Amino acid sequence: MARLSAEEKIQPHWWTKSLAGAVLGLTFAFAVVGIFAWYGPGGIQAPNKVQFNMWMISPVWLLILSFSFLFRTGMRAVLILGTANLIAWATFLLLRYTL
Structure with missing residues (x-):
């Protein structure tokens, strides 16, 4: 079995990684839940959907925070989560102003 080099570990x-997961993970969770809230089943006016959206932010955020420690380096976590944030928020704003 071959050993991993220092760059591969x-x-x-x-x-x-903690800051990337906490800050960028939270903003990503807001974007994902926001997209679901506005454009999911029933739209923003669906009954009881507000409560569901509020409670879904925590599991999504904690899942991202947990997986942020699997990135190879801290900078890679920042770059990938930052890119994911840009894509999610751009999607939310694009949908918000076109529909």
């Missing part, structure tokens, strides 16, 4: 950049 997951690096312990805990502070960067």
Whole structure:
């Protein structure tokens, strides 16, 4: 079995990964739940959907925070989660102003 080189191993950049998962994960969770809230079944006016959306932010955020430690480096976590945020928020705003 071949050993991994130093570049192939997951690096312990805990502070960067934690901040990326906490801050960028939360903003990504807001975007994903916002898209579902506005454009999911029944739209924003669906009964009881507000409560469901509020409670869905935490599991989505914690899932992203948990998986942020699997990135190889902290900078890669920031870049990928930042890109995911840009795509999610651009999608939300594009849908918001076109529909």
